[in-house]
Amino acid sequence: MKCVPPAPPLAGRVISRTGHYRLFPIAGTATMTVGLLLLSRLDVGTSSLAADLYLLVLGLGLGMVMQVLVLAVQNAVSSAFFELSRLKQQKREETKSPIAAPQAG
Numbered sequence: 001m002k003c004v005p006p007a008p009p010l011a012g013r014v015i016s017r018t019g020h021y022r023l024f025p026i027a028g029t030a031t032m033t034v035g036l037l038l039l040s041r042l043d044v045g046t047s048s049l050a051a052d053l054y055l056l057v058l059g060l061g062l063g064m065v066m067q068v069l070v071l072a073v074q075n076a077v078s079s080a081f082f083e084l085s086r087l088k089q090q091k092r093e094e095t096k097s098p099i100a101a102p103q104a105g
Contacts, residue, residue, distance in 0.1 A: 007063020008070065021071060024064045031061030 011028075015021045035058030042051060073089050 007060050008067035011064045011067040012071070015067065015071065021068050025068045028061045028064030028068075031064065032058055033061075035059075035061055 011024050015024065035054055035056075038054040038057060039051075042054070070089065077084075
């Protein structure tokens with residue numbers, strides 16, 4: 001998952017330059033699907049390099065999807081509540097918990 005940290009800023013730059021964000025969740029989900037499919041094919045004989053590349057594919061896809069979620073939260077709230085929504089989103093990302101998602105609600 002080392003590719004997750006650099007992927008959102010790159011996707012964010014492309015989104016801010018082009019103004020188009022619809023492609024990123026679709027491409028990110030497809031990339032994650034390919035990464036999970038590759039990871040499902042792991043066995044005892046698979047090299048560490050191959051496993052790292054599979055995780056890289058999964059991380060790239062996850063990073064593309066995460067950036068669009070950040071932009072959606074930022075655009076959905078008014079400026080008065082921006083700091084609160086940012087903090088809730090940050091807490092959700094820190095915990096990586098499915099329980100924290102409804103709390104941002």
